[in-house]
C-alpha cells in the first residue's frame with residue numbers, strides 16, 4: 182500500500198509554482214489572438230519562464246546530489262546528478278531558442294521569491310523527493326500549456342517543448358520510483 186508523504190512547502194516549490202502562474206497569466210492575456218497569430222514578445226516571455234524553471238531544477242537536484250543523502254548513498258547522488266544534467270540540457274535548448282528568436286536568455290531570473298532551493302538533510306529525504314515530485318508535475322503541466330500555445334504558431338519551438346515534456350514525464354516516474362524505494366526500505370509501521 183502506498184504511503185502518504187508529508188510535503189512541506191518550501192521556496193523551491195513556491196518558485197516553480199509562481200513561474201507557472203506567470204506563464205498562465207501571459208497565456209490568458211493572449212486569448213484575443215487568433216489561432217496561428219504570433220506575438221514575438223509573448224513567445225520570449227514564455228521561454229524565459231521555462232528557462233527560469235530549468236535553472237531552479239538544476240540548482241535543486243545538484244544540491245540534493247551533493248547533500249548528505251547524496252554523498253552517503255551513491256544511487257541517490259548519481260540519480261540526482263543525472264537529473265540535473267538533463268535539466269541543464271533543457272536549459273541550453275531553451276536558451277539557444279531564445280537567441281534564435283532574437284532575444285537574450287535571462288540567466289538571473291527575476292520574480293523568484295528565493296532564487297535558490299533548499300536541499301535539507303537525509304532525515305527528511307522523502308519529504309524532499311515528495312516536493313520534487315510535485316514540482317515535476319507542475320513543470321510538466323507548464324510545458325503542456327506552452328505546447329498548447331506554440332502548436333500551430335512555431336513548429337520548431339513546439340517540437341523542442343514536446344521533447345522536453347517527454348523528459349519531464351520521465352522525471353515524474355523517477356521521483357515516484359525513489360519514493361517507493363524509500364517506502365520499501367523504511368521499517369514497517371503498524
Ligand SMILES: [Fe+2]
Pocket residue numbers: 235238267268271345349
Ligand atoms: Fe527540465
Ligand SMILES: [Fe+2]
Pocket residue numbers: 238268317320348349352
Ligand atoms: Fe525535470
